Amino acid sequence: MDKRGNLLDVRQLRVIFHTYRGLIKALNGVDLWMDKQERLGIVGETGCGKSVTAQAMMRLIEEPGKITEGEVWFENRDLLKLSEDEMTKIRGREISMIFQEPKSSLNPVFKSGFQIKETLLNAKKATPANAEEEVEKILGYVGMDASRVKNMYPHELSGGMAQRVMIAMALATQPKLLIADEPTSALDVTIQAQILELLSDLTQKMGNAVMMITHDMGIVAEFCDRVVVMYAGNAVEVAPTKELFQNPIHPYTQGLLRAVPRVGRPGELKAIPGTVPDLVDPPEGCRFHPRCDYAFDQCKNVLPPLLEISAHHYVSCYLCQKDGCPSAKKAGEEPW
Amino acid sequence: MNIWKYLIKRILLMALVLFGVACIVFFIAHVIPADPVGAILGGNAPPEKIDKLRAQLGYDRPLIEQFFSFLKGAVVGDFGVSIKTNNPVMTDIGIYFPATIELALVAIIISIVLGVFLGILSAVHRNKMVDNFSRVFSILGVSMPVFWIGLILILIFYYKLDWLPGGGRINFFLDPPQRITGMYLFDSLFTGNWEVFRDALLHILLPAFVLGYNSTASIARITRSSMLEVLGQEYIRTAKAKGLKKRLVIYRHALRNALIPTITIIGLVFGGLLEGAVLTETVFSWPGLGRYITAGLLSLDYPAVMGGTIYIAFIYSLANLAVDFLYALLDPRMRT
Ligand SMILES: Nc1ncnc2c1ncn2[C@@H]1O[C@H](COP(=O)(O)OP(=O)(O)OP(=O)(O)O)[C@@H](O)[C@H]1O
Ligand code: SF4
Ligand SMILES: [Mg+2]
Numbered sequence: 001m002d003k004r005g006n007l008l009d010v011r012q013l014r015v016i017f018h019t020y021r022g023l024i025k026a027l028n029g030v031d032l033w034m035d036k037q038e039r040l041g042i043v044g045e046t047g048c049g050k051s052v053t054a055q056a057m058m059r060l061i062e063e064p065g066k067i068t069e070g071e072v073w074f075e076n077r078d079l080l081k082l083s084e085d086e087m088t089k090i091r092g093r094e095i096s097m098i099f100q101e102p103k104s105s106l107n108p109v110f111k112s113g114f115q116i117k118e119t120l121l122n123a124k125k126a127t128p129a130n131a132e133e134e135v136e137k138i139l140g141y142v143g144m145d146a147s148r149v150k151n152m153y154p155h156e157l158s159g160g161m162a163q164r165v166m167i168a169m170a171l172a173t174q175p176k177l178l179i180a181d182e183p184t185s186a187l188d189v190t191i192q193a194q195i196l197e198l199l200s201d202l203t204q205k206m207g208n209a210v211m212m213i214t215h216d217m218g219i220v221a222e223f224c225d226r227v228v229v230m231y232a233g234n235a236v237e238v239a240p241t242k243e244l245f246q247n248p249i250h251p252y253t254q255g256l257l258r259a260v261p262r263v264g265r266p267g268e269l270k271a272i273p274g275t276v277p278d279l280v281d282p283p284e285g286c287r288f289h290p291r292c293d294y295a296f297d298q299c300k301n302v303l304p305p306l307l308e309i310s311a312h313h314y315v316s317c318y319l320c321q322k323d324g325c326p327s328a329k330k331a332g333e334e335p336w
Numbered sequence: 337m338n339i340w341k342y343l344i345k346r347i348l349l350m351a352l353v354l355f356g357v358a359c360i361v362f363f364i365a366h367v368i369p370a371d372p373v374g375a376i377l378g379g380n381a382p383p384e385k386i387d388k389l390r391a392q393l394g395y396d397r398p399l400i401e402q403f404f405s406f407l408k409g410a411v412v413g414d415f416g417v418s419i420k421t422n423n424p425v426m427t428d429i430g431i432y433f434p435a436t437i438e439l440a441l442v443a444i445i446i447s448i449v450l451g452v453f454l455g456i457l458s459a460v461h462r463n464k465m466v467d468n469f470s471r472v473f474s475i476l477g478v479s480m481p482v483f484w485i486g487l488i489l490i491l492i493f494y495y496k497l498d499w500l501p502g503g504g505r506i507n508f509f510l511d512p513p514q515r516i517t518g519m520y521l522f523d524s525l526f527t528g529n530w531e532v533f534r535d536a537l538l539h540i541l542l543p544a545f546v547l548g549y550n551s552t553a554s555i556a557r558i559t560r561s562s563m564l565e566v567l568g569q570e571y572i573r574t575a576k577a578k579g580l581k582k583r584l585v586i587y588r589h590a591l592r593n594a595l596i597p598t599i600t601i602i603g604l605v606f607g608g609l610l611e612g613a614v615l616t617e618t619v620f621s622w623p624g625l626g627r628y629i630t631a632g633l634l635s636l637d638y639p640a641v642m643g644g645t646i647y648i649a650f651i652y653s654l655a656n657l658a659v660d661f662l663y664a665l666l667d668p669r670m671r672t
Binding site for chain 1: 462569570571573574575576577578579580581582584589592593666667668669
């Protein structure tokens with residue numbers, strides 16, 4: 001099979017959740033891929049399935065959720081076909097994760113040093129003899145006073161410190177891929193910048209690929225090589241960062257970029273009209289059609305495939321097949 | 337808060353509680369419209385004799401004076417002389433209490449082990465067979481009266497199956513072990529008296545299970561719900577994401593947190609055990625403090641009743657103190 005990325009290739013990933021309200025079709029055939037050492041951004045409104053995608057890749061979807069379809073090729077293994085034991089060896093060793101709420105992501109009853117040490121030992125990246133030393137080294141890498149911090153419990157750490165511990169823990173095992181699920185959203189603005197810089201430096205040095213899940217277009221612009229835009233359980237547009245900002249094609253991406261306030265254009269923050277669809281009863285066809293200015297009949301029947309419309313630029317929209325892509329200029333807007 | 341400060345506070349509180357119990361016990365004993373002197377001497381005793389006994393027992397002094405001398409005695413463990421046995425009440429307690437505490441200890445051990453185990457199984461296999469079984473077991477445990485369960489079990493295991501003895505602490509034809517603690521199991525263990533140990537164990541199983549059933553149920557329910565809550569926490573997701581095996585996630589990361597509320601409940605149910613001991617001891621003819629107090633009540637032996645009750649309250653407070661201490665050990669947030 002032709003892999004679209006040499007590290008990761010997620011194909012047609014579908015996840016559902018059984019709830020009392022009905023079946024939530026959370027992921028509706030997500031496609032995304034990454035090369036080694038690449039930094040991929042995943043953006044989209046809240047509830048569009050960013051976190052579920054990451055968790056499904058790690059096979060951490062739990063009851064009432066279920067992965068119903070898809071492939072997650074990581075190097076040359078389909079993670080969805082591995083046994084639970086084999087998968088346990090991928091988690092934390094080859095793919096690590098950090099989360100939005102660093103303080104509640106650390107276990108309150110264990111010292112931070114222990115939690116890092118445990119990860120190292122579990123991944124066999126240290127021996128009981130040198131583990132302590134390794135922990136101090138790693139805490140040093142993330143810019144902390146190791147001898148003090150390793151003996152601190154999570155409730156004694158600030159949010160920024162806790163996220164540094166999480167980063168230390170995640171990168172300690174030198175994973176090939178780090179999934180960062182909104183790693184800075186819960187932090188103060190000044191701390192956000194520091195954490196982002198730290199992540200950037202460390203992963204650059206160590207050569208980890210990073211999947212950055214975020215709401216923040218600023219972070220995407222600064223940090224990511226390439227971006228996946230998700231809408232209601234689908235990847236709707238995939239492009240290199242610069243290309244996406246200069247030439248957003250999917251009507252949803254255009255709306256998303258228009259909704260970002262920009263210097264020099266105060267008061268122009270435009271929200272996308274309409275609301276996020278209910279995933280229990282999502283719109284047929286292109287899930288964006290009820291909110292799309294361009295929607296036509298075809299949009300309402302079958303989900304448009306994700307097609308490469310120019311080099312490395314993929315879009316899932318029928319307009320591109322019909323009468324040319326709806327470029328931002330055509331929509332009467334300045335380009336980003 | 338410093339743990340020592342916290343404990344000192346708890347000890348002071350305990351003294352206050354015990355003072356309260358002493359007040360209530362004394363008050364109740366003196367408002368009950370029953371006359372112990374009349375009970376001892378019978379209805380037709382000549383008045384001079386009654387007055388003499390009253391003076392002898394101190395019942396002719398003003399109430400407040402009686403109260404203070406009672407308190408003064410209680411502080412040093414002198415509860416006066418039992419009217420019925422003519423021993424100092426403290427001596428009687430020394431004789432009967434080991435049987436009660438032995439029963440309560442075995443009961444609490446059974447209920448902690450069984451309850452925590454059922455609770456974990458229930459939470460991990462939520463809504464499966466084990467869970468349903470354990471929930472039914474729990475509901476029965478909190479809703480069936482102790483003496484009824486006791487009688488049913490005696491009927492099954494003694495009358496029908498004849499697997500276990502029907503009452504008492506030890507076979508009539510065996511000599512109790514040499515007295516060290518007064519607890520047969522310990523004493524026979526210390527002295528290496530295996531025959532007695534085996535027999536005492538068989539005797540204690542049923543009453544301890546019956547006495548502990550209620551607590552087992554409470555502990556199982558609390559463990560289940562706190563385990564379920566903990567399993568949904570973000571740090572559990574972290575533990576899984578870092579590649580820990582399921583067993584470690586449950587027994588290291590989840591259980592330690594889930595046990596914090598369980599510990600509190602253990603302290604509370606231990607009080608319930610001492611209270612339940614009164615009934616259980618009666619059903620199983622277990623010669624403990626519970627039966628001593630019941631017998632004292634029936635013969636209006638006030639010193640025995642008051643002394644026994646305060647003693648039990650004291651042990652109960654002590655157990656709670658130990659639980660608070662454990663709590664602080666388990667939860668680092670309590671320590672700083
Ligand atoms: N445990 C769950 N039970 C039921 N539904 C769930 C569960 N987890 C996720 N979902 C559903 O899946 C959809 C996608 O959720 P997800 O958490 O991936 O969103 P997200 O893009 O990460 O949003 P956010 O930006 O708010 O983090 C949501 O609509 C949500 O309702
Ligand atoms: S497929 Fe149709 S509805 Fe969907 S974004 Fe394109 S034009 Fe709009
Ligand atoms: Mg999310």
